[in-house]
Amino acid sequence: MSHLKVKEGRRKAPLSPWKSANPKKAAKSKKPIEGVASLDHRFGIPFIAPFFVIFLIFGLAPVLYSIYISFYKWDPLGGSTFNGVQNFVTLWSDSDFWLAIRNTFSIWALSTFPQMAMAIGLAVILRSKRLRGASFWRTIFLVPNITSVIAITIVFGQLFGRDFGIINGILGLFGVDNIDFIEGVVPSHIQIAAMITWRWIGYNTLIFLASMLAIPDELYESASVDGATKWQQFIYVTLPQLKNTITFVLVVGTIGGLQVFAEPQQLAADGGSSKQFLTLTLFLYNQAFVNNKYGYAAAIGIAITVIVLIISTINFLITRRISNDGSGR
């Protein structure tokens, strides 16, 4: 969940700024395009080189290196021995790995879907013409996003405290016994999902808001002429128009969901006494930096990559189907 990819417009090819800047000169010249192309060739590579150099050093090289060490029993201080695919065999039969997959997807589902529903709801409120101080609210919605995860965990730890937490206090008013959020499987996932939701909901609200503001007013006008209530307008006009945005938020949310690390790590570094909130990345981290099993951790990293590839493929297929579907229903 790092940045928004701005979709290119419907232009077929980017216009050359030189051409448009001086069309007369371009027309006079015998081979106008060649000159530009040769300049591209000469200066293009140095211009893009910084990115590629940095990517090669800090991106590709570590990836290749971790593939290499995943075939070793690798301890940075104790030396290393080649052990073939043993790390992967061990991983496949390691119950912790499957537990981590379960936890990761459970936390992902709990943090993505309720959040999306709430974000759309909040976006509707922010879009409302009756709302005063709209820009103030829009700005303040981003504040959770720039708050440190550590601070969030401390505050939520107090909210969800078993004995003195506010949430158990409120539940107690309705006669519910204190819930031990950290020890339970689902309660601990809810606590983590709540932190993620709180942090990202504002961001997603603004994305939904932006795409709602792009819906032409005529659609609503004709809907109300047809006698549609506000709710019907929301269901039949707003939601279908948000289809692409929902897909986008889902894709970004999935990538983020597979990387959930700091929240569970802050709750309990080992992922809980029954490893009830051990996520994939936390599992990897603990194997590498707590148990000093770098080879095994590299194998986990590759497994995560495979999972991401599978999910990306599914995402890609779904996205393609939606865009082939046409714009609306």
Add this chain to the structure above:
Amino acid sequence: MRKKTLFRGSIAVSTAAILAAGVLGTPARAADPVTITIWTFGDVIQRQLVQEYKNLHPEITLQIKKSDLDPLNGTNMVTACTSKTGPDIVAVEVQYSGYWRSYPKCFTDLRKMKTSEANVAAGIPAGKTALDFKKNYLPWRWEQGVGYDDSVIGFPTDVGGLEVAYRIDLFKKAGLPTERGAVGKLWPTWDKFIATGVKYNSKLSAADKKAGKGFIDNAGTLYAAIMNQGTEKYYKNDGTDTGKLIYDTNPQVKKAWDTTIKATEAGIGTRIGQYTSDWNIGMNKGTFATILAPAWMMDYIKQQAPDTAGKWDIADLPGGGGNQGGTQLTVPSYAQHSQEAYDFITWYLAPEQQLKVFKTYGLFPAASVLYNDPALLDYKDPFFNNAPVGKIYAEGVSKVKPIFEGKLQRAIDQAIGAGLGRVAAKKMTAVKSWAQVIVDIKKVINN
């Protein structure tokens, strides 16, 4: 006007004087400026003493970087030792000493270092190696800073010790004795401690029980306390570097596990995790009447529950002396200023300095020569009802025997801790949870 000129003139003169002093003074200067980088955590390095050292040695800058314990003694030190770049001094906590003792190559062997003339005036003679200082410290604490090849990798700073901090007012309310000698006699053994807890809980009102009150903050803390009263933990010292794993056969492990389970099932603990927000609140609210407290925890209690001053007291730990925590200051092999670092450590950890640390922050010195010193023995802490904390902790730590720690001790401790947590949270039976512990430990060892 005239005044101003005079003033300006004096600046010019003094500037010239400084310049002259600087130029002329260069050859005579004692030492070049040196920056010693120290990686530490918590209160191991005290600010006042750092200032004192600065006054002694203006040419030395102590650059202190604090981080959380786990990344510090885990990732950061592994990275530093692998890349051979890093600080001049690192504080290694005893939970990690088993691990780092098996990698002496990452540290400077302090047997080969000699103190310089730098601190002669402060009472540290020149030309002394680590072995010359050994006699000043508790023998079992000294061992925790000795590598498996007998090299000395670190000097002990403090020793945790372990005693029972209890609330006088709550004991009185429950009809228990309140005087620290009588309280200590309530629990010569852990079984008696649990029985006292059951008795305390039986006196609690229904409302108190519903509010989650109990005798001890967390029954799981019994485990580490009992383990450290033995002579062996998870490794047997069989003369090899690595030792032999005995976690599944050592009767001490079984005893500690069973006693902790017994305490958990008797319900004497509140199940509040230590260092959580609930713990801090509970300390203020009197949710629990006892904490198994190392010396360094006294300061934590003072900070978190200042309003409970005078309501606490310290009694002996059941089953003899105990220990929890403590730190060594080490000089890594890649240190750039190992001589200056060694000089600082020998000064900082000298008994005189450690006595100051104890009086300000409650960190109990590992310098055992102090244990006969009236300045330590007569020290009373008003927060703890004027308990002679110096004397109590000195007696406690003197009973502790050295334990052969192994490389994976911390990982095994964590697996067992998680196992106890599962039982406390009623997620598993004790038998099942122990089986899971064995599986988890085997994974750490084998995978």
